[in-house]
Amino acid sequence: xxxxxxxxxxxxxxxxxxxxVTAPRYTSYPTAAQFQLLAPKxxxxxxxxxxxxxxxxxLYLHIPFCQxxxxxxxxxxxxxxDRSRAxxxxxxxxxxxxxxxxxxxxxxxxxLHLGGGTPTFLSNGQMTRLLDLVAIYFDWDPVNxxxxxxxxxxxxxxxxxxxxxxxxxxxxxxxxGVQDFDPRTQVAINRVxxxxxxxxxxxxxxxxxxxxISFDLICGLPHQTSxxxxxxxxxxxxxxxxxxxxxxxxxxxxxxxxxxxxxPASMPSADTKLHILRxxxxxxxxxxxxxxxxxxxxxxSDALATALQEGSLQRNFQGYSTKAETDMLALGVSSISxxxxxxxxxxxDIETYDALLGQSQLAINRGVFLTADxxxxxxxxxxxxxQGRLSLTEVSARFDIDAPTxxxxxxxxxxxxxxHELVTIDVDLVTIRPLGxxxxxxxxxxxxxxxxxxxxxxxxxxx
Numbered sequence: 001x002x003x004x005x006x007x008x009x010x011x012x013x014x015x016x017x018x019x020x021v022t023a024p025r026y027t028s029y030p031t032a033a034q035f036q037l038l039a040p041k042x043x044x045x046x047x048x049x050x051x052x053x054x055x056x057x058x059l060y061l062h063i064p065f066c067q068x069x070x071x072x073x074x075x076x077x078x079x080x081x082d083r084s085r086a087x088x089x090x091x092x093x094x095x096x097x098x099x100x101x102x103x104x105x106x107x108x109x110x111x112l113h114l115g116g117g118t119p120t121f122l123s124n125g126q127m128t129r130l131l132d133l134v135a136i137y138f139d140w141d142p143v144n145x146x147x148x149x150x151x152x153x154x155x156x157x158x159x160x161x162x163x164x165x166x167x168x169x170x171x172x173x174x175x176x177g178v179q180d181f182d183p184r185t186q187v188a189i190n191r192v193x194x195x196x197x198x199x200x201x202x203x204x205x206x207x208x209x210x211x212x213i214s215f216d217l218i219c220g221l222p223h224q225t226s227x228x229x230x231x232x233x234x235x236x237x238x239x240x241x242x243x244x245x246x247x248x249x250x251x252x253x254x255x256x257x258x259x260x261x262x263x264p265a266s267m268p269s270a271d272t273k274l275h276i277l278r279x280x281x282x283x284x285x286x287x288x289x290x291x292x293x294x295x296x297x298x299x300x301s302d303a304l305a306t307a308l309q310e311g312s313l314q315r316n317f318q319g320y321s322t323k324a325e326t327d328m329l330a331l332g333v334s335s336i337s338x339x340x341x342x343x344x345x346x347x348x349d350i351e352t353y354d355a356l357l358g359q360s361q362l363a364i365n366r367g368v369f370l371t372a373d374x375x376x377x378x379x380x381x382x383x384x385x386x387q388g389r390l391s392l393t394e395v396s397a398r399f400d401i402d403a404p405t406x407x408x409x410x411x412x413x414x415x416x417x418x419x420h421e422l423v424t425i426d427v428d429l430v431t432i433r434p435l436g437x438x439x440x441x442x443x444x445x446x447x448x449x450x451x452x453x454x455x456x457x458x459x460x461x462x463x
Contacts, residue, residue, distance in 0.1 A: 009291045009434045011278045015420055016439065020274070023441035024451065025294065026385055027317045028343055029378040032336070034450055035345060035366040043364050046342055050327075051103045053340075056110035056147075058316075058323065059138060061093070061130070062332030063114060064350065065121040067157060070191045071261040072179070072221060072249055076334040076348055077117045086126050089350075093130065095357040096331050097137040104329050109140040111323060112171075114151040120158045124165055131169050142170025148303065148322060150175060150212075155201045156193050163201070167208040174205055175214040176241075180221055181232040188222035188266055195235050202239045212302055215241040219280065220249035220273050222266035229276045230283075237287055242302040245319065246280055246295050281438070293385060293437055296320045313386035320386070333363075341375060343367045373449065376401065380447050384432060385440055392428035404428060413446045 024031045066077045150173035186192045253259040289297040290305045298304040307313040307322040330337040333353045337344040344367040347353045353363040376399050383390045395403035417423045422436035
């Protein structure tokens, strides 16, 4: 990987420090900060209007249970060692499936993703039941209908038998939560898992024929240093995952109680954290990974890299994904659907979620119906974040507006980024430059009608 490669991302220390601000991650636009309480009747009417649609569908299932609580975690989860609680939860999921299948059951599932929590908290029998339910209520046939079928795994909670079950049922992608291989960091975040354990699970998965393995790592955790993370990268690259997500740890103990167990004095300084990120990005590119954007890397042969190169990349609540413009139906407590210009989020509270489903009502609580302006800006942000370019002529034609006039203020703001070599502007075409792909979030903010400096504390820093 050399700077001559158009996907190569350089590092400019001074400029990166200047743009290391707080901003949304833009897994949606509008972001979840704009979600409001929704009227159930209005929601149901919108979902009923989807019944004639036959386009492929992305399905997300949220499994909230964790046997162990990782102190860094900001996900919606339920800590328990009682695995029988999953039986009752699967009853809830089935009731939700039955309600949603009326409008979505006929649409072929092109993507299926299980997240959490810890999806492999489920026993083999419980997982079998869940996948049987998907096949009963939805058009999911992984043998005859190709697609991307994936699951998030905790190596400590995933047996070889579970891997065999998942592969047998059509799963072809696995995402391992690694975070860091350093033993001292693992103890500090309450997630102790040896390299040998992860190595064994990856080898078992490859033997079974999973064609894409992803690792999640986190920068900014306790006791991390440039040297310690370099050792983690050496071990990670020895396992050669097809995709890597390198997330920036956001320490928000007032919002997420488990984070209060982390000693702030043990966390790396801002300078150390930036050095770790700089070394990580350079190392991954030298190892042959493409920098997809924000925190995602992929081998050139992986479907995510192909989507980047072919222009079919998208962002959703799982980050970067393939299959642009596919509706996503999300089931389970706190899950967020994206259906035909509307975001819909289920209740966070499992008791309320259960009670509503028990009354044959959907458990949707919050969300947003996109306005005409939202839809234009959503498309623009997606184009810049995923395709790395934006044509105002295309915006004008697509949305029947005078885009140069409509976005004259945003265009002027983008012009200020030209001198820092984050973007290039040629009349009505803006293109993200390599360094701009690293600093996407400050660029995307330009088109965010809701973002205000006073709301910045809701979001994590860019790096």
